Amino acid sequence: xxxxxxxxxxxxxxxxxxxxxxxxxxxxxxxxxxxxxxxxxxxxxxxxxxxxxxxxxxxxxxxxxxxxxxxxxxxxxxxxxxxxxxxxxxxxxxxxxxxxxxxxxxxxxxxxxxxxxxxxxxxxxxxxxxxxxxxxxxxxxxxxxxxxxxxxxxxxxxxxxxxxxxxxxxxxxxxxxxxxxxxxxxxxxxxxxxxxxxxxxxxxxxxxxxxxxxxxxxxxxxxxxxxxxxxxxxxxxxxxxxxxxxxxxxxxxxxxxxxxxxxxxxxxxxxxxxxxxxxxxxxxxxxxxxxxx
Amino acid sequence: xxxxxxxxxxxxxxxxxxxxxxxxxxxxxxxxxxxxxxxxxxxxxxxxxxxxxxxxxxxxxxxxxxxxxxxxxxxxxxxxxxxxxxxxxxxxxxxxxxxxxxxxxxxxxxxxxxxxxxxxxxxxxxxxxxxxxxxxxxxxxxxxxxxxxxxxxxxxxxxxxxxxxxxxxxxxxxxxxxxxxxxxxxxxxxxxxxxxxxxxxxxxxxxxxxxxxxxxxxxxxxxxxxxxxxxxxxxxxxxxxxxxxxxxxxxxxxxxxxxxxxxxxxxxxxxxxxxxxxxxxxxxxxxxxxxxx
Numbered sequence: 170x171x172x173x174x175x176x177x178x179x180x181x182x183x184x185x186x187x188x189x190x191x192x193x194x195x196x197x198x199x200x201x202x203x204x205x206x207x208x209x210x211x212x213x214x215x216x217x218x219x220x221x222x223x224x225x226x227x228x229x230x231x232x233x234x235x236x237x238x239x240x241x242x243x244x245x246x247x248x249x250x251x252x253x254x255x256x257x258x259x260x261x262x263x264x265x266x267x268x269x270x271x272x273x274x275x276x277x278x279x280x281x282x283x284x285x286x287x288x289x290x291x292x293x294x295x296x297x298x299x300x301x302x303x304x305x306x307x308x309x310x311x312x313x314x315x316x317x318x319x320x321x322x323x324x325x326x327x328x329x330x331x332x333x334x335x336x337x338x339x340x341x342x343x344x345x346x347x348x349x350x351x352x353x354x355x356x357x358x359x360x361x362x363x364x365x366x367x368x369x370x371x372x373x374x375x376x377x378x379x380x381x382x383x384x385x386x387x388x389x390x391x392x393x394x395x396x397x398x399x400x401x402x403x404x405x406x407x408x409x410x411x412x413x414x415x416x417x418x419x420x421x422x423x424x425x426x427x428x429x430x431x432x433x434x435x436x437x438x439x440x441x442x443x444x445x446x447x448x449x450x451x452x453x454x455x456x457x458x459x460x461x462x
Numbered sequence: 463x464x465x466x467x468x469x470x471x472x473x474x475x476x477x478x479x480x481x482x483x484x485x486x487x488x489x490x491x492x493x494x495x496x497x498x499x500x501x502x503x504x505x506x507x508x509x510x511x512x513x514x515x516x517x518x519x520x521x522x523x524x525x526x527x528x529x530x531x532x533x534x535x536x537x538x539x540x541x542x543x544x545x546x547x548x549x550x551x552x553x554x555x556x557x558x559x560x561x562x563x564x565x566x567x568x569x570x571x572x573x574x575x576x577x578x579x580x581x582x583x584x585x586x587x588x589x590x591x592x593x594x595x596x597x598x599x600x601x602x603x604x605x606x607x608x609x610x611x612x613x614x615x616x617x618x619x620x621x622x623x624x625x626x627x628x629x630x631x632x633x634x635x636x637x638x639x640x641x642x643x644x645x646x647x648x649x650x651x652x653x654x655x656x657x658x659x660x661x662x663x664x665x666x667x668x669x670x671x672x673x674x675x676x677x678x679x680x681x682x683x684x685x686x687x688x689x690x691x692x693x694x695x696x697x698x699x700x701x702x703x704x705x706x707x708x709x710x711x712x713x714x715x716x717x718x719x720x721x722x723x724x725x726x727x728x729x730x731x732x733x734x735x736x737x738x739x740x741x742x743x744x745x746x747x748x749x750x751x752x753x754x755x
Contacts (some may be wrong), residue, residue, distance in 0.1 A: 190721065359726040366700055387724065391731050392738040393716075400696040400720035407659055407697040422687075427693035433652040438684050445685040 170344045172307050172379045174230065174260035175280035181229050181260050183347065183379045183412045188429045188440070189402075190230060190282075190412035191422060192262050193223030194385060196253065197234035205237050205292065208245060213252045222255040226417035227426070231257065232285065233274075234264035243273035250277050268296050274377070276302045282306045285414075286349065289314040289328035305339040307345040308336065309381055312368065318351055322367035325350055329372050347379045347412065348372055352390035352401075362387055362401065366408045373409030384413040384421075398425035406432060463637045467553035467670045468573035474522050476555050476640065476672045476705045481722045481733070482695075483523060484715060485555050485576075486516030486679060487708035489546065490527035498530050501538060506545045513549040519710035520719070524550065525578065526567075527557035534568035540730075543570050555602070555707065558638035560588050566576045568597045575599045577644065579709075582607040591632040600638040601629065602674055605661065611644055615660035618643055622665050625692050640705065641665055645694075647682040651680065655680055655694065659701045666702030677706040692717035699725060 171184040183190045196219050198205035204215050219362035220231055232252050241384045246265060253261060263274040264285040271284055286309035287297040301308045310332035312325035319325050323397075329348040337394040350368035365387075369380060382405060388397035399420040402413065406428045415421055428445065429435045464477040476483045489512050491498035497508050513524055526546050528539035539558060547555060556567040557578040560657040566575055579602035580590040594601045603625035605611075605618035612618050622641040629639045643661035646654040658680075662673060675698060681690035695706065699721045708714055719737065723726045 222751075355724055355726075356731060359729050362724040363726060391722075391723075394733060396716050397720045397724065397734075399692070400717050401724055403693040403696045404700040404721070404724065407700060424687050424693050425688045427686075428697070430684075431648055431655040431690065431694055431697065433656060436652050438649060441690075442685060 170377055172283075172347055173281065174283050175305060176258050176260045177254065177279045179260070183375075183381075185373070185379070185409065186410055186434070187411070188434045189406055189410075189425050190381075191228050191417065191425055192228075192230040192232050192412060192414045193228035194232055194382070195219045195223055195417070195451050197229060198237050199234065199265065203427065208237060208249070209240060210237070211223050213248060215370045216249050217254040217256040220253045223417045224257045224259055226419070227422040228259065228417050229422065230260045230283070230412075231357050232262040232263055232264050232414045235270065236265065240366075242267050242270040244275045246270045247277045254279060262394060269299065270365075275300065275306060276388075278304075281285070284308040286311050287332065289331045291315075294332065294335045298336055298341060301336075301345075302339045302341050307347060308341065309347045309349050310336070311349045312351055312372075312413055318353070318386065320364070322371050323366055324367040326371040326375055329376060333376055333378060343376070343378055347381045348376070349381055349383070350410075352382045352384060352386045352405075354391075355397075356390040356450055362404070366404055368438065369405060369408040369410050379411045381414060382410060383413040384415040395420040398443050403428040403431070430449070463670055463672060464639055465576075465640055466574065467576050467600060469553045469568050470547065470550050470572045472553070476674075478670075478702065478704055479668070479673070479727070480704070481727045482699055482703075482718050484521050484710065484718055485523040485525050485674070485676075485705060485707045486512075486519075486521035486710050487525055487676070487707045488512045488710070489496060489524060490543065490557065491530050492527065496736070499528060501528070501542070502533060506541060509545040510549040514544045516710045517550045517552055518718050519712070520715040521552065521710050523553045523555055523576070523705075524634075525555040525557050525707045528563065529558065529560075535560050535563040539563045539567045540570045543567050561593065562594065564590065565593055568593065568599060573598075576640065577601040579604050580625065582624045584608075587625065587628045591634060593631055594629075594638075595632045595634050600640060601634065602640045602642050603629070604642045605644055605665075611646070613657070615657055615664050618661040618663045619668055622669060622671070626669055626671060636669070637669055640674045642670055642676070643752075644672055645675045645677060645679045645698075647684075648680050648690075649683040655697070659697060662698060662701040662703050672704045674705040674707060675703060677708040688713040696721040696724070 171182050174181045231438045262283040262285045288311045312328040350364045356359045388394040388402045395418045430441045464475050467474045555576040555578045581604045605621040645658045648654045680694045681687040688711045695717045723731050723734045
């Protein structure tokens with residue numbers, strides 16, 4: 170099942186036979202105090218910097234979130250989306266829990282967006298799915314509901330099934346629903362990752378839909394987060410995860426591209442070897458430049 | 463199911479509820495020309511160096527192999543085992559395809575060794591299992607037979623079952639059989655890793671025995687092998703692999719210890735955090751030493 174997203178001129182396909190889709194997590198003021206202050210003051214320059222840097226580091230798509238307390242989120246999200254679309258030409262994941270912000274965001278987006286997100290709560294499904302359908306977008310469905318985040322993988326599968334079914338009722342194909350099986354931090358619950366991996370396998374086997382995780386959550390509060398994230402991603406990919414909202418730090422991107430190769434989504438390592446040669450060439454020209462000074 | 467190995471004074475347990483068992487791969491002349499030349503000339507100093515370095519880098523056990531063409535392998539393996547046991551106090555994996563060498567090795571080994579290896583070939587089973595039983599050792603069983611390495615995971619499971627059953631006939635418990643589900647290079651076959659992962663899952667579910675892989679094989683012939691190996695190990699561990707004969711390069715060891723934490727085998731990250739603090743302390747005292755010069 171393929172989920173097709175588009176920017177102004179580029180198409181990205183999320184699918185189990187595709188290379189993994191890396192969605193840069195950084196354009197999000199949550200937990201970034203100075204970025205939040207800049208945005209509050211109308212300074213969007215960091216959006217441009219972060220958009221370019223993440224795409225250069227290997228992001229296939231970008232997540233854009235404007236969630237700052239007491240700010241006009243619909244207006245800010247529109248400005249941030251306009252800025253990001255000027256800076257780079259990759260599809261965007263429009264990220265808000267406020268329906269008016271999603272609506273405002275979709276109205277300025279050029280292409281086919283991924284709406285982040287709906288949950289399995291009846292009210293949210295009824296609010297957000299018609300909006301997604303009207304804009305011909307795709308949507309991330311979080312496997313939680315009014316009662317919170319299910320502890321078992323089986324219950325997350327059940328909520329995923331409910332979301333896919335509700336989307337169908339609104340004319341949204343299963344291929345355009347990307348389920349988030351939810352990754353909690355392993356520092357708070359030693360079973361967190363095994364439950365997430367089991368949920369991924371179940372959803373893959375039973376529903377066959379694409380999946381997306383906020384992958385950095387697993388390492389929250391622990392030292393050497395990039396190393397932990399870089400070990401989590403191969404596990405999740407082998408279980409069936411097809412995309413993640415994640416850090417584009419080199420260890421994380423390299424772990425994903427290595428896993429693409431290992432799982433047969435980079436035949437004969439063509440992409441892996443090309444990336445290696447590009448790094449070697451860059452290092453060589455860097456050395457020449459230093460020598461020429 | 464726990465496989466218990468011993469050196470002179472230390473015990474290592476391989477098991478699905480244990481931290482992963484890292485078996486250092488380095489004391490092996492295959493593909494190491496100058497090491498092979500040293501050994502041929504009776505110089506065992508590299509054995510000592512490699513034994514200490516691998517244990518310092520995080521190896522829980524060491525593999526020792528003396529396979530050099532036209533050399534008296536039983537005698538050389540004995541010397542190498544004596545040298546390794548003098549240098550470090552960790553259990554050893556006695557690695558040879560020559561039965562006389564395994565026998566000679568076991569006769570000088572102090573503790574409970576892991577014999578590497580038997581295959582599912584009738585003749586090998588009949589030769590090696592009595593030796594393993596007589597010495598009260600544990601044994602690695604490779605899931606291949608007279609016809610070669612099976613292409614399917616199901617056939618590898620079948621051969622694993624045959625080895626466990628034959629071991630039982632010789633009085634060797636299933637807990638003392640460690641199955642190697644075989645990792646081939648992904649550079650030669652894009653399905654190599656997915657087949658291995660499937661074999662691991664099947665053997666874990668159907669037989670519940672411990673497993674060990676030569677993990678570095680997957681990246682043979684490709685650039686950035688440590689990054690590929692460091693992505694492969696988390697996948698294999700999540701599927702049920704409990705030990706590997708592998709490189710102790712930092713990316714590989716860190717990927718294993720990160721995966722232990724993620725999979726709930728390092729509760730609350732106690733070991734992960736302790737290792738992080740030890741590195742910080744080492745870095746700080748290094749800086750002090752530099753400053754004091």
